[in-house]
Amino acid sequence: MIVETLADFLTVPELGTVVVNGLAKSALYVMIASGLTLIFGLMGVLNFAHGSLTMVGAYLAGLVMVTVVGQATGSVTRLAVFFVAILLVFGGLSVLGGAIETTLIRPLYDRPPIYQILLTFGLTLVIDEIVRIVLGVFGMQPISDWQAALATKPQFLREPAAVAGISVRWMAVFQILLGIVTVVGIWAFLTKTRYGLYIRAGSEDSEMAAALGIDVRQVFTVVFALGIGLAGAAGTLLMWDATWGASVPLAAETLLPAFIVVIVGGLGTFRGTVVAAVVVGMTDAVMTWWFQNYIQFTGLPELVLFLVLVVTLIVRPQGLFGVEEVGGH
Amino acid sequence: MYHTLLNSPVQYEAEMLLPTVETMVGVLYFGLFAMSFDFISGYTGYLSFGHAAFYGTGAYTVILVANGKFPLLGPETPFMISLLVAGLLAVVVALLVGLVSFRLSGVYFAMITLGFAQVLYVFIRGWDYVARNPRDGPAVGPSHASGFDIGVPWVDQLNLAIGVLTGDEVSLLGTTLSGTTVSFYMVGLVVLVCYFAMQRIIHSPFGRVMIAIRENEERAVAIGYNTYVYKLAAFCMSGFFAGVAGALFAGFRRSASPENSFYFLVSGDALLASIIGGFGTLAGPLYGRLFDETVREFLSKSGQGGGLLPYLRLLLGEGTLSTPVVGGMTVGGLIDTLLNGHASLYVGIVFVLFVLYVPDGLLGTIRNRIGGTVADALPAKVWDDE
Numbered sequence: 001m002i003v004e005t006l007a008d009f010l011t012v013p014e015l016g017t018v019v020v021n022g023l024a025k026s027a028l029y030v031m032i033a034s035g036l037t038l039i040f041g042l043m044g045v046l047n048f049a050h051g052s053l054t055m056v057g058a059y060l061a062g063l064v065m066v067t068v069v070g071q072a073t074g075s076v077t078r079l080a081v082f083f084v085a086i087l088l089v090f091g092g093l094s095v096l097g098g099a100i101e102t103t104l105i106r107p108l109y110d111r112p113p114i115y116q117i118l119l120t121f122g123l124t125l126v127i128d129e130i131v132r133i134v135l136g137v138f139g140m141q142p143i144s145d146w147q148a149a150l151a152t153k154p155q156f157l158r159e160p161a162a163v164a165g166i167s168v169r170w171m172a173v174f175q176i177l178l179g180i181v182t183v184v185g186i187w188a189f190l191t192k193t194r195y196g197l198y199i200r201a202g203s204e205d206s207e208m209a210a211a212l213g214i215d216v217r218q219v220f221t222v223v224f225a226l227g228i229g230l231a232g233a234a235g236t237l238l239m240w241d242a243t244w245g246a247s248v249p250l251a252a253e254t255l256l257p258a259f260i261v262v263i264v265g266g267l268g269t270f271r272g273t274v275v276a277a278v279v280v281g282m283t284d285a286v287m288t289w290w291f292q293n294y295i296q297f298t299g300l301p302e303l304v305l306f307l308v309l310v311v312t313l314i315v316r317p318q319g320l321f322g323v324e325e326v327g328g329h
Numbered sequence: 330m331y332h333t334l335l336n337s338p339v340q341y342e343a344e345m346l347l348p349t350v351e352t353m354v355g356v357l358y359f360g361l362f363a364m365s366f367d368f369i370s371g372y373t374g375y376l377s378f379g380h381a382a383f384y385g386t387g388a389y390t391v392i393l394v395a396n397g398k399f400p401l402l403g404p405e406t407p408f409m410i411s412l413l414v415a416g417l418l419a420v421v422v423a424l425l426v427g428l429v430s431f432r433l434s435g436v437y438f439a440m441i442t443l444g445f446a447q448v449l450y451v452f453i454r455g456w457d458y459v460a461r462n463p464r465d466g467p468a469v470g471p472s473h474a475s476g477f478d479i480g481v482p483w484v485d486q487l488n489l490a491i492g493v494l495t496g497d498e499v500s501l502l503g504t505t506l507s508g509t510t511v512s513f514y515m516v517g518l519v520v521l522v523c524y525f526a527m528q529r530i531i532h533s534p535f536g537r538v539m540i541a542i543r544e545n546e547e548r549a550v551a552i553g554y555n556t557y558v559y560k561l562a563a564f565c566m567s568g569f570f571a572g573v574a575g576a577l578f579a580g581f582r583r584s585a586s587p588e589n590s591f592y593f594l595v596s597g598d599a600l601l602a603s604i605i606g607g608f609g610t611l612a613g614p615l616y617g618r619l620f621d622e623t624v625r626e627f628l629s630k631s632g633q634g635g636g637l638l639p640y641l642r643l644l645l646g647e648g649t650l651s652t653p654v655v656g657g658m659t660v661g662g663l664i665d666t667l668l669n670g671h672a673s674l675y676v677g678i679v680f681v682l683f684v685l686y687v688p689d690g691l692l693g694t695i696r697n698r699i700g701g702t703v704a705d706a707l708p709a710k711v712w713d714d715e
Contacts, residue, residue, distance in 0.1 A: 046436050107685060113435070114376060118604055119684045121597060125677030133671055252594070256447065263440045298455040298464075306451065309444040310429075317433050 005294040016166030018285050024172035026281025027179025031237055032254050033261035033273050034186055035230030041268030042203040042223045045105060045116040049123040051255025053228050056131060057093055057235025058246040061085045062149035065239065075154035082152075082240070089232040097228025101221045128251055135248075153240045171241065178237060182230075183274055190270060199223055203268065260309045266322020275320055283308055350509045351493070352626055354516050354581055356619050361520045362574035363602035363614030368527050369567035370600075371609035372536065373560055374543035375431075376439040378596055379446025382426070383419040383568040385591035386449075387575025389459060390415035392467045392585060395477075398458070404470075408477035412519070412576045419572025420565045422449075427564040431557055434546075443593055450591035466586030469579075476508075477580040479515040491515050491581055516577050520615075523570050528611055530566060539563050543609075601676070605683050607690030616691050624679065625672040 008014060036050045064085040100123070108115050157171045190196040198219050201209040210216045234254070238244035244253075261280050265272030287301040297303070312319065366380045390399065394411040397404035402414065426445045433441055453459060460467035476492030490497045491512035499506045506514075530536055538559050541549040549556050579585050589595065598621075599614070606617025687694055699706040 046439075104681070104685070111688065115684055115688065117376070117436075117439075118600070119681060121600065122677050122680035122684060125673050126681065129671050129674035129677060133674065256593075259440060259443070263437070263444075267436065299451040300455075303448060303451040303455075306444050306448040310441060310448065313433060313437060313441040313444065314429050317437055 005290075008293065009289065013166050014289070017168060018289050019282070020166065020168040020172050020176075021288070022282035022285030023179075023278070024169075024175040024281075025284050026278045027175045027182075028234070028237065028241070029257055029261050029281050030179050030274055030277040031182055031230070031234035033258040033265075033277060034182065034270065035227035035234070036258050037262045037265070037268060037270055037273040038186070038199075038223055038230070039227040040262065041270065042199055042206075043105075043116075043220055044113055044268075045120065045224075046113075046267075047227070048117060048120040048255070049100075049127060050120075050227075050231050050258055051251040051253070052124040052127040052131075053093060053097070053231040054235040054238070054254045054258075055246065055248065055251040056096075056127060057089045057232025058238050058244075058250060059131065059235075060089045060092060060232065061236035061239045062246050064088055065149045065152045075156055078152055078154040082236070085239075086233050086236045089236050090229040093232030094225040094229035098221050098225035100228070101224035105224070106217070106220075124251060124255075128248055132248055147245075149239050150242060150245060157240070175237065175241070182233075186230075186270060195219075195222070257305065260305055263309055264312045264319055266319025269319070269321040272319055272321030279320075280305060280308060349626070350507075350513050352622050354509065354513050356615070356622050357513070357516045357520045358574050358577040358581065359598070359622075360602065360615035360618040361523055361577065362571055363599040363606070363618050364524065364527060364611060365567045365570035365574060366596070366599040367603040367606075367608065367611065367614045368531070368570065369564055371603060371611075371613075372531060372539045372543060373563055374546075375434070375560065375564075377442050377564070377567070378439040378593065378600075379426070379442035379444070380567075380571055380599060381591055381593060381595035382442075382446035382449045383423055383571035384575035384578070384595060385453065385585070385587070386419045386422050387415035387572030388579035388585040388590045389453065389467070389575075390418050390572070391477075391576045391579040392469055392583075393459065395473050396467065396470045397472065404472040407482035408479060408580060409482045412573060412580070415576035416569040416572040419568045419575070423565045423568025424561070427561045427568075431560045431564070443596075446591065446593060446596065450587055450593070453591055454587040464587065466584060466588075466590070468584035473583075476512075479519060479580075489515050492583055493581060495583075512581055516581060519573065519577060523573055524611070524615075527566075527570060531611055535559070535562075601680055603690070605680065605690055607693035607696075608688075610690065610692040610696065613690050613692035620691065621676055624676055628672040628675055 009018075032050075032054060036047055039045055039047050039050075065081060068081045068084065104119060104123070105116060108119060153171075157169075157174055159170060160167050161170050161173070162168075188196075190200060198209065198214050201212070201214060202216055202219050202223075206216050209219075235246075235250075238250070238254070239246060244250065257280065261276045262273055264280060265274070265276030283304055284301050287304045291297065291300040362380075362384050365383075366377060369375060369377050369380075391408070391411050393399040394402045394406050394414065395404055399411075399414075402411065406414075426442060430438055430441045430445070454464055457463050476490035476495035476497070478488035478490050480488030482488075489499065489511055490508075492508070493512075495508060497511050498508055499511050531539070538549065538554055538556075541554070542556050542560060546556055575585075575590060578590070602617035602621055603614045604617065605620050606615065607613030683690065689697060696702060696706075701709075
């Protein structure tokens with residue numbers, strides 16, 4: 001039985017599909033986790049509110065898509081609307097992130113790091129509940145209206161494509177492309193721009209960076225804003241994925257995988273996050289395949305993802321690319 | 330006391346402000362869980378973000394024993410025995426988790442414990458042995474229709490049954506205590522014993538080492554303590570009390586679900602209670618949970634004891650309630666929107682304000698103000714005044 005299933009698994013079409021699906025999931029994970037890792041890398045703040053802000057981003061993006069879809073009919077226009085939504089959500093949430101950093105997190109820098117975790121944890125409660133109230137006031141039940149946002153997906157993204165005998169979804173290809181753009185974008189920002197230099201300097205040694213004349217406080221605010229903006233952008237992408245969509249529990253559903261990716265990669269290293277996202281995405285896809293075909297245990301992919309986290313921490317406590325000191329006491 | 334107030338001229342105000350007895354039982358068992366969380370996190374400084382695993386282990390053990398699904402223990406096992414077994418099983422889980430987790434510190438420790446707890450959570454949610462529908466969780470079957478007994482096992486006269494809508498009623502000196510009130514005192518008895526046990530440990534030399542680890546672990550190592558063993562032992566003890574708390578929860582509620590026992594947000598609630606009550610003060614989490622539950626019940630309609638919403642409806646009258654405020658929404662609608670079931674919002678805001686402005690929590694702040702524990706400082710103050 002297991003041998004036959006294994007033989008099935010190792011055929012070119014099956015394996016190819018799994019790999020493409022895995023990469024698509026990796027792209028989503030990279031989008032969800034990169035903001036988290038940027039914020040932790042520079043500021044040492046493990047942002048528990050990240051998932052909630054992703055959820056807010058998903059709702060905002062859905063709103064933009066639904067309101068603009070009336071004018072958009074062709075596939076190209078719809079794709080354009082999607083990018084408009086991403087930009088709007090990114091901008092809006094960046095502003096929100098900046099506001100949160102300056103008003104709430106700034107007073108806590110000279111306290112032990114645990115207080116920043118606690119604060120962002122409290123923030124998730126507040127954000128989730130505000131979203132619930134807003135949804136209640138406007139009578140927007142999570143599912144019905146947001147199917148409309150899913151419906152704005154251009155027709156060609158729904159159709160399956162067959163490349164060299166491997167059947168894939170165009171949506172997966174789209175997600176992979178967007179993931180690559182995000183990774184290259186952040187990488188270029190961190191390594192090629194002056195501001196990226198400040199950020200890297202600040203994450204190495206913020207006191208020294210301050211002594212050299214960098215306005216570290218401003219850098220902190222900008223990085224926090226960027227990280228939150230990225231969370232929102234990830235939310236936008238989730239709106240077009242039939243398995244996600246916008247709902248209040250989305251906050252926890254994205255936060256936990258984001259934690260796994262960030263921890264497995266090594267807290268605060270962007271390179272580690274990218275590698276870990278691929279590892280986690282692939283594991284997820286492989287386990288989903290095994291769950292569908294052989295092992296009948298609900299939640300198998302999720303279970304294995306947390307096992308990946310636990311095993312990584314046992315074997316390599318600082319994560320794949322992490323530095324030993326970061327994150328400890 | 331409660332009933333006296335309810336029959337007094339301020340009956341509506343009293344009903345609005347005071348939590349019901351049923352809520353108070355919840356405060357007790359969850360307060361014990363929050364204490365056990367604070368026992369490890371507040372005193373050694375290691376944030377155990379997967380503490381819900383032990384709580385859930387305790388809860389599930391009790392229900393599985395009662396349903397005859399636990400190996401070696403039949404459904405006729407006295408509750409006090411399954412309570413102990415629940416605690417000991419939680420110790421085993423804590424030992425296994427702790428053995429690997431204490432190689433890490435800081436955020437990594439929080440994350441690996443969270444990881445272990447989530448593995449258990451997902452596993453329990455999918456394991457169809459524990460309940461017919463594992464996603465909804467198990468409930469106590471017909472074997473314990475009259476509630477679980479707290480007292481001395483095998484001696485009927487020294488046992489009182491607890492439970493929602495079940496349990497013993499007691500007539501004492503002309504007044505009758507309802508089943509829920511009896512549950513309150515019996516659960517409270519177990520919680521009190523556990524509290525004193527933890528109190529004893531904290532004030533022993535062992536507890537001193539725990540605090541030394543929190544303050545400066547390197548120095549504790551330098552003066553010759555094997556901190557790994559101390560941390561692990563403290564973690565196991567904490568796991569035991571968390572398991573007992575979970576067992577009380579299952580014993581009173583008669584059912585458990587993965588969401589209200591193993592999920593990571595349950596640990597989050599304990600964290601909430603600890604911070605509001607006072608991180609690193611043993612009794613603090615109990616007050617924190619009391620505060621938390623009171624706010625929740627005060628602000629939500631679902632609380633049996635009334636709360637702000639029914640009170641406002643009664644006070645404002647139909648005329649005011651139907652007055653439009655903004656955009657066609659009436660006062661009644663607005664109150665409904667803002668108050669109905671959204672207590673988490675206000676608890677969250679209170680929590681954020683506590684983190685920002687009252688970092689020592691309720692009890693910690695009081696202690697700082699009067700310069701010692703209340704038990705020490707109050708008599709001293711009274712004698713001084715005389």
